[in-house]
Amino acid sequence: MLRSRTPKHLYVGCRGTNLGDTVVVSAPNFRIGDDMNQRTRLLATVAAFAFVAAACSGSGGDFVPVTVESTTSAVPAATTTTTVALTTTTAAPPASSTTTTTVAPTTTTTVLPGDPMDFGPSAGDVLAVIGVESDDVLNVRQAPGINQNIVATAPPLSHNLIAVGNTRALPNSIWIEITLNGTPGWVSYSFVGYLGDTDDATAEVVADYGSIPSGASVDEVVEFTLATFVSVDPQSRVTRPAAPIVGDPTEVTVDVVSIGDDAVRGYRLHIFVQLEAGVYSLMSVERTYICGRGVSGGLCL
DSSP states (O other): OBOOOEEEEEEEEEETSTTOSOEEEEOSOOOTTOSSOHHHHHHHHHHHHHHHHHHHHHHTOEEEEEEEEEEOOBOOOOOOOOOOOOOOOOOOOOOOOOOOOOOOOOOOOOOOSSEEESOSOOTTOEEEEOSOOTTOOEEEESSSSTTSOEEEEEOTTOOOEEEEEEEEEETTEEEEEEEETTEEEEEEGGGEEEEEEEEEOHHHHHHHHSSOOEESSHHHHHHHHHTTTOOTTTTOEEEOSSOOBOSSSEEEEEEEEOOSOSSEEEEEEEEEEEEETTEEEEEEEEEEEEESSOEETTEEO
16 A cells, blocks of 8 residues: 655755765655644754755855655555474384393313312321432322323422312322412322421331441441331332432431331431441431321321
8 A cells, every 4th residue: 555755865965075976864754744743844854954055065065955855655565474383203213122142151160080088188287298209309280190280399308288178089099189389289199298206216226226237338327227117018118308418427318108007107217327437337317207197296196
């Protein structure tokens, strides 16, 4: 719908100046019949002309008469905005399928050779190596049997083997589980025992021999002395776990094992031989008991 023509802008100008070709003066609604006082509107317009005329005069330009531009004002048509809501449906991803596989723990059981025995050292008992030659060692094996892997070795005079408390019997041997300096393993029962008390056996030897044993060499005196301690049935095993200490006297260490007694399995003998006038003779014999079932107060059980 169109409304009445009304002057909206008044255009005045200054020629020959750098203020621009035209100055636009806006006058609010010069529509006839408006409620606003016409006198007031006219005064506002005259004031605007006066301002522009002064500007032109100060710049040396000529004042340009008023030009009235009429515009036709249209009432904008009503606009209706329709908003369409978009609904987006996102399908949920398919649930993932999880398969859990439980693997049962694997237990490795080591089957030891032989049969368990109630006989043997108790856990924590301290054992010594016995019956091993001075140039040999006692093998500590991974399991019972001479065909098992060797995990450690013990010198002939070792006395720090700790029993674990397990004993197993093979067809021709008995094996004891021990630890040696923290290493676990198995040793043959024939080569371990308890060390008991030590006494002086010189008088027994002299009484058995009939006099003080003497001979042309140290070994000859030692052989005469051993006759008092060895057994024929069962046959004793005689070894020298340490090299002779040559001097005056000379010391010879001998293990005599298997004497037919399960409590006293044998002896560790320290035989001292002296040399006088070119003849070797027995000076003394120290005897340490080798026990088979344990020791209490230094005595074999």
